[in-house]
Amino acid sequence: MRSTVPSDERERQLTSGATPRLRTAPVLAVLVCHDGARWLGEALAALRDQRPRPRHVLAVDTGSLDGTAELLAEASAGPDRLVDGVLSLSRDTGFAEAVHAAVDHAVRRWGDPGSWIWVLHDDCAPEPDCLSALLTAAEVAPSAAVLGPLALDWADPRLVVEAGLSTDASGHRQTGIGGVALVGSFGSFGQGAFEQSTEVLAVPSAGSLIRRAAWESLGGYDRALPLLREDVDFGWRANRAGHLVLSVPVARMRHARAVGRGERGLDAVPAPPGPAPRGVDRAHGLRTFLVNCSALSYVLGLPRTVLLLLLRALGFLLLRRFSDAQAEVAALRYLFGGRAGLRAGRAARPHKGGVPGLFTSRITRLRNAIRDASAYLVRRRVQADAALGRLPETAPRHPSEVDGPRPVGPQALPAGALSRRRPVRATGGLRRPATAVPVSAAPVSAVPVTAELPSGVSRPSPRPRPSPVPRGTPAPAPGIVFVEVDRARVLRSVVLGPPLLLALLLTAFGLLANSARLGLDLAGGRLLPVPDLAGTWSAYLAAWHPVAGGTSAPAPAALAVLGVLGVLGGPQFAVAALLLGDAPLAGLAAYAATRRLPARRPVRAVAAAAYALLPPATSAVAQGRLDAVVAHVLLPLVLAGLMAVLRGGTGAAWLPVASGTALALAALGAFSPLAHGLVAVAALVGFVLVPGRVGDGRRRVAGLFIVVLLPLALLLPWPAVVIQHPSVLLHGVGAHLAPAGVGVADLLALRPGGPGALPFAGAVVVLAALAAVVLRPSRAMLPGAAALVAAAFAVIALLTVPVTPLTGGAAEPGWTGVPLVIAGWGLLWVVLAAARRDLPPVRWPVRRLASAAALAGVLALACAGFAGLRQGPLRAEAARLPSTVQRELPSTGRSVLVLGAPTRQVGGRLPAFGDDDLVPTPTSAARLERWRRDLTGGSAEAARVALTQAAASGVAFVVPEDRESARRLRDAAGELVSEAPPLSDGRPVLRVRQAAGGAVLLSPELARRARTGGDPPADQDAPGTAPVEAGSVEAGPPELGVRVSEGPQGRLLVVAAEDEPGWRATVDGDPAPVVRAWGHLVAVPVPATAADVRVEAPGATRDLLLLLQAAAALLTVWMAAPPLITRPRELSVRAR
Incomplete structure (x- = not known):
């Protein structure tokens, strides 16, 4: 019955803000139940507490198998019964059909059950004033036909999980809330974001208040959508019919969202795309878009939908998200298999209205993605700080602690709502919630609340007050901290965070120090010119290489790595980025590799900067040693992954961690087999010595096999070359470069020899490690000590075991740069282990002194590295053949003989990266050395014989070392040679005039x-x-x-x-x-x-090995993809 309050008194109550005293309202409440006994008790209690209460309450039980029927029978019995009737339907009845059945039954039973229909789920509990707030908003906005409350998390009412709804062209449900948001209007978090009603495309069906006239004119929920998306479809149709759909945030309810959380099955959709909720959600979401969009969008959307679903299914398969891939395929079959009824659905909808501003556009999705990314970075930052015992300085309070009387009536509506017929539309159809994100951290109760209350809000009253949730509701999870995401925090966490500052400073250092060699075509020292992408892949895949007269030896795997890295900008760009950007890349890698250490971010950033500026790294860049540069960049990540595999505890991510480590180790081994071997030995020894977690035994064994054996398959057939030729193992990949002498003092100061490093610059790292061992020894230093031991054995082997290079010549010791990089990382690990926050604290003066010494040491390394990088043979532009010669060589198939140490013979071009790593035939090195000797210092007869032999081998041009050597050769050979245009670097070129070719x-x-x-x-x-x-x-x-x-x-x-x-x-x-x-x-x-x-x-054997390598690469990339990340249950925001 309606209240007997006079109309003038009721108007006075509305305008004064007082709540009208109504016992019942002309509302038909429809409560749909399906195996929801665990929530139904609270839902019924919340419905009983409504002021006013609905005129009629009908419950629909769709074949529940739990205690739902008993609870409904109890609620519908007795003099104080709550439920006026219970409809029992079959278990396969959909939600839309259940609501239709209830409304039809009510009309037949009561004639006029009320002018409003209030749709409720058995897992939602509206607050006592929820219905009153919805009716007040409807009375102020007469054109409103559908209104919805603000949905709060069932277990933690601080979390807003649903408000208004929208959708996009891909059929995704959009709530306008990135993750979850904080409810309330207090402190700096709320700013009234959830106190203003907003026009939206749709509202969730749970708690939605629908004008019965609009329900009948629109035909109610679409029965073709038995579960999920019926609310978006109905709201879209209501908007197109000219009705107003409002989200009223002052009306609130708790919602468990049982279907979205997987706590309830979809028995109404047993066949595909069901019963998986993901498949039904995708299928019904796309159908909702296709049947409600414009004709043009429908015509363009059909082929777009097919392509979108296929691409997404393929992407999910690559990410091992099989259920999501199956959902995409099921949606495709549903839409285009005839069961979606697209044409019938469009025919039943009058496409005469539009929904401007309510549909989620691509720009809105991009904006939301940026906002979510910022929140993610802040969340990760706070989680890391919480792991170190540090939480934000202030923490927001629970809403119940500070909420004063919540406004109702006209005061609860947005400003100016009384003077407008329609509230202002929000961009994209959804409100922008308070920018606060929940972070799983230490218990919030441990954080002192020191923030002041905002003006106008009184402190909690000492006397008992009504609870915003039913008594006995579990307390919110104590491990959740709410963090405000505003420009200041994003600036502090991202722009001014140690990673970005580290990257910017090291990038500036690299550009300034290498300013004399800035370019994309680097060469010199141990780096031969890098070919373009096509040349790189053709050289790697070729079964025969026109190098040193021709060889069928496998090409180095480093060419494949450069081919992959150069897909976007080309291999030259990739090499330039590695060499010129070695400092920032290595610094960021070191910083990321230490993320599990309980050390402060600034300390990790300083250690990462010191690692980036190590003397062996600057020497590697100055001398063009790409193998050492790659080792410098990848080593921290590889060792961090290895430690994660050995220690276990990565949970479901163990396979991506092991596979990613194997992938990085293969890339490392492609350039530096020595580093690869050391890491493999460390993995085997560590498996024996490092204890794993209980229950991780099988994963450790599998991870060990992946890390040790899979890189060998990824490098096929290159490992066979490494085993057969020790020079590749010890010298690495790159052109031959005679190593400079190095003494014990140089090694102790991490100086590998050659240009690029000043004497004793690396001593600061050694001294820092010694000080750390003396002041704060701990077991955490053992990994660093193990790296030092391995590096020491490698240095001894390199200096005491000289080997002959592949290009021939005398046996030479190896360059010690790569082992010294390992040693430098071990020393810095020791320093970081002394800076752990779980160790006993040190006195403040000692901390100040250590911080100043660390900064001074990094500055000294930077100055020494800057001076060292100004040296070295690496230059910005590689030598090029004259244009006439470049055009002639490919057409003739002949080769170029470049005299020097070593002498190189290459077909159709100048020597390029990877040529010196091809194993020549047994007689090639001696023959090329004999030619060099006869052509540069022999008699005229010997020079003429050497020229004829070279011509018979296909040589068309000879490049002497300088002009004097060219003059002597021209005088000795006479008419057998003639001058040709010189190279771009000025070296002379002589043409061999004797008739020859690729075959005679x-x-x-x-x-x-x-x-x-x-x-x-x-x-x-x-x-x-x-x-x-x-x-x-x-x-x-x-x-x-x-x-x-x-x-x-x-x-x-x-x-x-x-x-x-x-x-x-x-x-x-x-x-x-x-x-x-x-x-x-x-x-x-x-x-x-x-x-x-x-x-x-x-070449048949090599082709088979390349196929195996490609299969191993695809398998590894697939396994290394990150697993599906599932949010914790209390933070889930999946709809209904």
Whole structure:
């Protein structure tokens, strides 16, 4: 019954802010229940406490199997019954059908059950004034047809989990709340964000108040949506019909969201896309968009939806999120399998109105993503501080501690609502909530509340007050701290945080120190010019390489790494970024690798800066040692991942951690096999010595196998080269560069020798580690000590075991830079272990002195590194061939002979990165060294013989070391050479004028001479040589196919390629013998008749190994993808 209060008195109560005294309201409450006995008791109690209460309450039980039926029977019995009737429907009845059944039953039973329908779930508990606030807002805004309350978390009413709803073109449900938000209007968090009613696209069905006339005109909830998204669809239709949909935040209720949390199954949708909630949500969300959007959006949206679902399914598969991938596929089958009824749904909806400002656009989603990213960074920062025992200086209070009387009536509505027919629309259809994020941290009760109360809010009354939640409700989780996310905190946590400042300072250092070599085409020292992306991949995948006369040895795996890194900007850019950005990259890697240490961020940042400025690192950059630079950048991350695998405790993330570590270790091993070997040995020893967590035994064993064995598969077939040739293991990847002498004092100061590091600069790191051991020894220093021991053994091996480089020459000791980088990281780990916050505190003067010494040490390393980087052979521009030569070489298939130490012969181009890491044939190094000696300092006869031999090997151009050497060679060779345009760096170029090519056909006389070990004729016009035309089909190695004409018996086809096992030849399809010509070249006897001759280089085994490598790489990347992150239950914000 309506209240008998006179209309004038009621108007006075409205305008004065007093709550009208109504016992019942013309409202039909529909309570839908399904296996919700655990929440139903509180929901019924909250419904009984409503002031005013609904005129009629109907409950619908859709086949519940728990105690729901008994609770409803009890509530519908007795003189003080709450429920007027209970409808029992089958278990597969959907939510929309249940509400329809209740409304139809009420109309048949009472005729006019009320002008409003209040839809309730069995897992929602409205506050006592919820219905009153909704009715007051509806009375002030007569055009409002759908109103919804503010949904709070069931267990922690401080958390706002739902307000208004919207959707986007991808069918995602948008709540306008990034994660969860803090309820209340107190302190600096609320600012009234949840006190203003807002026009929205839709409101959640739980607690929604619907005008019955609008329900009947719109046909109610769409029965085609049995569960999920029926609220968004109904709100969209209401807006298009000209009705107003309002979210009223002064009306509040607690909502458990049982379906979204997986606490209740979707029995109403047993078939795909059900019963998984994710599949139903995606399918119904996309259907809601497609049946309600405009005609143009529908036409464009159909193919877009197909592509979107397929791409998302593929992405989820790669991330191992199989349930999400299955949901995307199920949504695709539902939409385009005929069961969605898209055309019928669109025909039933009059598309005459629009929803401007209520639909979530891409810009709004981008803005929300940026806001959520900022909140995530702040949350991570506070969690790290909480782990160290530090929490924000002030903590917001629970709403019940400071809430005064909450305004109702007109005062609860937004300013100006009484003078407007329609409230102002919010951008994107949703309000922007208070920017506060919950953070799981230490118990909040341990944090003293020292913040002042805002003006106008009184302190809590000492007398008992009504509780905002039912008595006995579990207290909020004590481990949640609310942190305000404003510009100041984002500035402190992100812009002014140690990681960004560290990156900016080290980037500035790297650019200033390397200002003389800024560029994208670096070369010099141990770095040969880096080819472009196509050249890098072709060199890596090729079965035969035109280097040192030709070799079928596997290319170094470093080319594959550069090919992957250079997908966007090219391998040259990747190399330049590694060398010029070594300091910031290594500093950030070191900072990230220490994130699990209980040390303060500034301390970690100082240690990371010291690691970035280590003398062996600056020496590596100055000397172009890309292998050491990569080791410097990846080493902290690899060791941190290894420690995580050995210690365990990573939970479900153990597989991504182990796989990511294996991936980084493979990249490290591609450049520095020595570092790879040391880490592998450390993994095996650590598995025995480091105790794991209880229950992590199998994961530790599996993680060990992944870390140790998987990188070998990722590097195939490169490990075989490393095992067979110790020089690759000890010297690493890169051009040959004679190591400089190094003494014991240099090693103790972390100086590896050569330019790039000042003497005794690294002593500050050693002294800091010694001081840390003396002042604050702890067991946490043991990993650093182990790194020092491993580095010491590696240094001893490098200096005492000289090996011969692949390019030939005398045996040489290795460069000690990589082991000294490991030693430097071990020393800094010792320093960080002494700075742990879980150790006994030190006196304030000692801390001040240690901080000043650390800053002074980093500054000294920076000054020494700056001076060292101004030295070194690395330069900004690589040498280039003249344009005429660049155009000629690819068409002729001939090679360039670059004299020097070592001498290099490369086909079609100048030497490039990776050439010196290809294993040549056994005689190539000695032959090239003999040519260099004869062409630079031998007699005229020896120079002419060397030139003819080089021409027979396909050499078209010779690059002497300087102009004087070029003049002597020109005088000695006479007409056999002529001048050509010089290289871009000024070195002279001589053209070899003797007729030759990628393949030549020798007369029987010259054939006998070539097969018996003679030298090619030195006369330029000597008869008997017929070069194969460059225009012939495949007229050069590694695959040559040519048709020879009739001629005398005994002719020989000579290929300009070094003879090695595996070459195959056929004549007219029949196998033919492969012989050796001029002592080292591949040759095939040809018959006197015309015939088709084919010669092929070996490579079948390598192709198989590359396939295995590709499979291992795909598997590792797939396993290294981060797992699906699930929020804690108390922080979940999934809808309903």
